[in-house]
Amino acid sequence: GQQLNQSPQSMFIQEGEDVSMNCTSSSIFNTWLWYKQDPGEGPVLLIALYKAGELTSNGRLTAQFGITRKDSFLNISASIPSDVGIYFCAGLTTSGTYKYIFGTGTRLKVLA
């Protein structure tokens, strides 16, 4: 199935550092969602983006909807150990029927 490309695939950072990850696509999306998944659990919605160029924050998290509508970025400031997990982007495609396409994921590990 179709997937969005996320980078980096994984990253190790020190507690307190800022984190940046991005998601790119060859297709245009009208909505971008960012999720965090802990092992053995379902993804939890972090941020939803609806307009090109939109910048939205949720606590220490900030996400942006790319101007071209083909990419999105997620930043985490001052990381803490509980930020560890896998972060997924998802794009909503409305061609035909509504469905979400997921990114390949960024695995984050925070070193205390």
Add this chain to the structure above:
Amino acid sequence: GAVVSQHPSWVICKSGTSVKIECRSLDFQATTMFWYRQFPKQSLMLMATSNEGSKATYEQGVEKDKFLINHASLTLSTLTVTSAHPEDSSFYICSAPLAGVVDYEQYFGPGTRLTVT
């Protein structure tokens, strides 16, 4: 936020048997629900879109006769894995979109770990 539940959270079954997984939206109605499959260390792959009152829409490569989906009410969708085989062992997750003013935010259930022996 909207709450989606799944049952069971894990199940072990023997090869050749069928397993039913339930997905419920607890505090909102969902005319559409999505079923995903996730293998270890991989992303979520959409299997099918469950539509209340009509047939499910399956993604390319997903066998509709093997993965039976029923969306019996506005709060319940079920996925039945028929004649399960070890290669069907996976993490199955459902989601339901919460309709908003502009677009749809999607909320996930906690997932069901299926192990076929």
